[in-house]
Amino acid sequence: MTGGAAIQRMPTGISGFDDVAVGGLPVGRSTLVSGTTGSGKTLFAVEFLARGVMRYDEPGVFVAFDETPDDIRRNAAFLGFDIARWEADGKWMFVDAAADISEESLTVGTFDLGALMARIDRAVRQIGARRLCLDSLGAVFVRFRDRELIRHELLRLIHVLGSLDVTSVLTTERDEEYGNVSRHGVEEFVLDNVVIVRNILLNERRRRTIEVVKFRGGTHRTGEWLFTIDQTDGMVIIPLALLAPRERASQER
Amino acid sequence: MTGGAAIQRMPTGISGFDDVAVGGLPVGRSTLVSGTTGSGKTLFAVEFLARGVMRYDEPGVFVAFDETPDDIRRNAAFLGFDIARWEADGKWMFVDAAADISEESLTVGTFDLGALMARIDRAVRQIGARRLCLDSLGAVFVRFRDRELIRHELLRLIHVLGSLDVTSVLTTERDEEYGNVSRHGVEEFVLDNVVIVRNILLNERRRRTIEVVKFRGGTHRTGEWLFTIDQTDGMVIIPLALLAPRERASQER
């Protein structure tokens, strides 16, 4: 019976986000980042690891399902991140999970996360990772037909991650900006923490926002926060003070 | 043939809720607390037990499906609740139900609540519990495909709980703020009492409300009531008198 030491926070280093999150992501736990296509899920995941390396000297493991490690390296170059160098320095390690899935991909429904878990475990130990990203669960769960199985496998996954002593970001897909948190309506109930990134189309214009929906056992600022994507600074959540008065009024209300 | 003594109320001790509920939850019966992810279901359940221990010296049993007892202890620490101490004092007992489910988890549809019921029964007797929480039904029913089975098993569960002489809170999941009360549209018809917690997104801001939808055989205040989550006081339902005049007018209408 362990006493209840309150959950600590790990600053992400993403500009403005740690204010919204009142310190950062819950340490040692997993946070779900859910969004539509192009909403910035991978960007959040990559920056979480990159800022960890750059600002806090914390090594990170990136488990890639959708894109190959090489794709991610090249996409990150756009933001000035030299992942290959970090890999050489033992600060970043990829687990290429696409292979794990596709090999047995036609025996739908029998996929076992065991082998993958072992590889993740090895990578985390090898570089002493403090941060972990899994991008994205959608690729894993597209093959499970029923919610029970998804819930079950996800619980196992979270359980294993919990034992690795890392702070994790797991991304997942959604189809609409204001419907279910995740496609299957399962992930958000299983995970302790949920963040949503949105890319809203209104009057033919796009507007990006980020929101902490829940941090179990913790506080955070609520509602949606505007952000932009910047080639120099990556994701930039706009602080309340910078919003135009009228806009700010609506944010403070 | 028993005469009809009207249903008593048990004060929850949650700030402001007992006014809305005109006294508290119906004694000896089960109340469903339904909400979207992060709406405050677990908070309501935990506080119901914690306030019982702190204010009324009533022991409570917490049946945990989604989170481990350790997670709940740590999350509760955020609100200043020292559950571990209460456990040591015989005022709080966990039933870790995650195990019950996952052991046989792949024989979907054949899950039997019997063993779990026996463990709950034992825990209630052991500490002389007056309050009981089950968090959440979603984890149990995700494995039942058809509404008939859910209705049947839920009736059994309610029946057993009814015989334990405790006042219970059962939480359940919903996907949208203003659709069905519960995901399967079954729980709300089986249970005698229904409370909904909402976390409404409007104009990019969040607004939390709580509502007593029904108390069979009893009175209660109707409509949604604003609440905040406070690190010192937990859930705080805002009394009508504290609302700004314009807001109040709309509440009194």
Added chain:
Amino acid sequence: MTGGAAIQRMPTGISGFDDVAVGGLPVGRSTLVSGTTGSGKTLFAVEFLARGVMRYDEPGVFVAFDETPDDIRRNAAFLGFDIARWEADGKWMFVDAAADISEESLTVGTFDLGALMARIDRAVRQIGARRLCLDSLGAVFVRFRDRELIRHELLRLIHVLGSLDVTSVLTTERDEEYGNVSRHGVEEFVLDNVVIVRNILLNERRRRTIEVVKFRGGTHRTGEWLFTIDQTDGMVIIPLALLAPRERASQER
């Protein structure tokens, strides 16, 4: 070939309802009362029988599916109804139908209403019942997967009830305030008479209304009528004359 004597009405004794219904419920026929959870279906059914006993000295049979007779006795005590005494006086009789269902509950789809019908028939004769309530069909039909079967069984049920020379109220569940009349979209087409009770959530406030949707072969007032639930008088439909002028204008339009 029987001549066509027009359908008589039986006053329910529910405050204000008999004005809306232009006399009461069609004598010797069944009326469907459909509503969301907590909308007042059971209240309507219980009051229909209770007012029958209290005002017209007409005995009634209550067939209980969802709640046990004891639950209903206790809930009714809240309104000051002493059902146990009426039972002793031979004015009220329960048929506890929960048992009928659950015994064979896992052989889904093969449920036979025959045994239940026989018990109802016996109860009606035993006390010379003039009024009958079945609360609720939802519990019965949750086990039928297809609309054809529901229609068929419901026709049989209505047919048997028609031969008992009682005036019946059958309750059924719906999920939304303004969609289908009943969950399966079958009951309302089979039954001669349909009443809807609503509990509408608008701007965080609740508003209760009752509406006669159809009385085959008869007249009635149309549209929704406001009502309140009162610990002294039960369901109180508000007469047009008592509505504020502006509200009344809208009701008269």
Added chain:
Amino acid sequence: MTGGAAIQRMPTGISGFDDVAVGGLPVGRSTLVSGTTGSGKTLFAVEFLARGVMRYDEPGVFVAFDETPDDIRRNAAFLGFDIARWEADGKWMFVDAAADISEESLTVGTFDLGALMARIDRAVRQIGARRLCLDSLGAVFVRFRDRELIRHELLRLIHVLGSLDVTSVLTTERDEEYGNVSRHGVEEFVLDNVVIVRNILLNERRRRTIEVVKFRGGTHRTGEWLFTIDQTDGMVIIPLALLAPRERASQER
């Protein structure tokens, strides 16, 4: 190869409808009357036959699926129609089709319209019927799972009716006032003529309208027309001249 003599109209005798229909229903063909529960489908069907007897001395056959002949006699008594007398005079004949369906009701999907067709044919010849009603198709088609089968059987039915030299009204059910014309979305494409009766709930008030949606090969007035149900005159479609100026403007627009 027959020349194309244009389709004649048969006046229904329903107050105001023949103006909207520019003469009445297409002679020798079938017209679908679709509506939600209580919208007035059976009323239209009964009046079509009753006015035929009363005003034009044309005998009619009523094929009853949902209600028993006796129910219809009693319901019609409310409007002052003495169907039993007309039956005695050989002006009205019932075909009680409920039996045809229920006898074999559990061999879903194998129902054969053949026997029923023969009975209808016999009834039509026996009284020299000029008008025919089938109320309602819903009862027949609830048992067919797939649209192809419904289309096929309906085509057969229409074909047989076409050979009987009667003008027919077939009623069918719909679930919403402004969605599909019929529940299965099949009937309206197969039948030559479609009329919709609506019972619209707006601001807690009801408003009844009737609309001719299509008359293949013929003209008619378009849009919805208000009607009331009157104990003396039955269905009364309100002529444009009687509408208040503002209302009329909207109807003429």
Added chain:
Amino acid sequence: MTGGAAIQRMPTGISGFDDVAVGGLPVGRSTLVSGTTGSGKTLFAVEFLARGVMRYDEPGVFVAFDETPDDIRRNAAFLGFDIARWEADGKWMFVDAAADISEESLTVGTFDLGALMARIDRAVRQIGARRLCLDSLGAVFVRFRDRELIRHELLRLIHVLGSLDVTSVLTTERDEEYGNVSRHGVEEFVLDNVVIVRNILLNERRRRTIEVVKFRGGTHRTGEWLFTIDQTDGMVIIPLALLAPRERASQER
């Protein structure tokens, strides 16, 4: 390898349509005409052939699925078209396809378009047809359960029609005025050209419009155009110049 001679247009002769279509329908290709029930699909198809005979002396073949040739003759008589005479003159030929379907109608899913194709081919050659109508695809595809099969059969059909050197109109059904173009969401992607006829219900009034949605490899006027149905002139698309100024402004915008 054939050079790319641009697609020619065939004037339909339907009043006002050829202006919207900038010349008429694409010669030698098939155009889908999609609409709800009673929207004017058959009218468009019949007029396309009738105007061809009357104004351009071009023979046409009408493949009838929903209505019998005799029904179509009679319905067309309403517009003053004497189809029987044109048949006698070798200018019009019916292919009665109802038979093809119904004969084997219960072996759902195995229907083969081959025999029908042969009959169409023969009819086209026999009268040297330049125009062809198929009314409607709905009757054919109601029997195919899956989109793949519909796509496949439709491709075959279009391919055969393409080899016949005729300009074709194929009608298809839709359930709502502003949803998918066709019921299965397949036809519009397979066909080169799509026209929609609408019969919109707004404020209890009907409004008919026609729209060219696409002409692959060609130009056309966009948006919806008002039309009326006239006993003398049939379908009359209203030219921009005749619209009231305010209405015109909205059309020109």
Added chain:
Amino acid sequence: MTGGAAIQRMPTGISGFDDVAVGGLPVGRSTLVSGTTGSGKTLFAVEFLARGVMRYDEPGVFVAFDETPDDIRRNAAFLGFDIARWEADGKWMFVDAAADISEESLTVGTFDLGALMARIDRAVRQIGARRLCLDSLGAVFVRFRDRELIRHELLRLIHVLGSLDVTSVLTTERDEEYGNVSRHGVEEFVLDNVVIVRNILLNERRRRTIEVVKFRGGTHRTGEWLFTIDQTDGMVIIPLALLAPRERASQER
């Protein structure tokens, strides 16, 4: 481990698009172009290849699923493109994929992209293609019932295309202007880049827009941009400077 050289852009040559795309399409990668029927998917694909030939002397391969090469040649003639000449000059090559699909079309679900991939590979090498179009995926995936399979096959396809050293455009179908990006909700998550073409019906008028939804690892202008289709210039995206002041304000906001 390759270093992260940022992704280059290939100008499409489509008027105005390369401004929106900040240079053009990502070189060596695949871009999904999704749209409703007639929205301009094929036009975009054809122009991408045609402008490549005309302005940059880059050969292109067009893989045709929906339309035959001959249809595309003729449709392109409308825009003044002489594809046959380019084919003769070795600048354009068709892969007629319709055949690949239809041959084995009835063995649904077992379709293998292998043979097709080989043909594409051969064509690309033969003319030294720099650009590739696949029009459309809808024809391929209509035969796959489950999202897992679609995801899997699509990943394989993208992988093969990635190895060909071409810049690709893949079109896909959608049913509504503002719902899912693609019909199956799979393609947009697998592909690196997504463009949507819309043909919006508003107040009976059509409005065409194009939007870059995402370019992984790259920048682009966001939101919808108006375009017209012009017989001389093809697709013409309207630059901000040309919009009327009021319209521009709304675009700049």
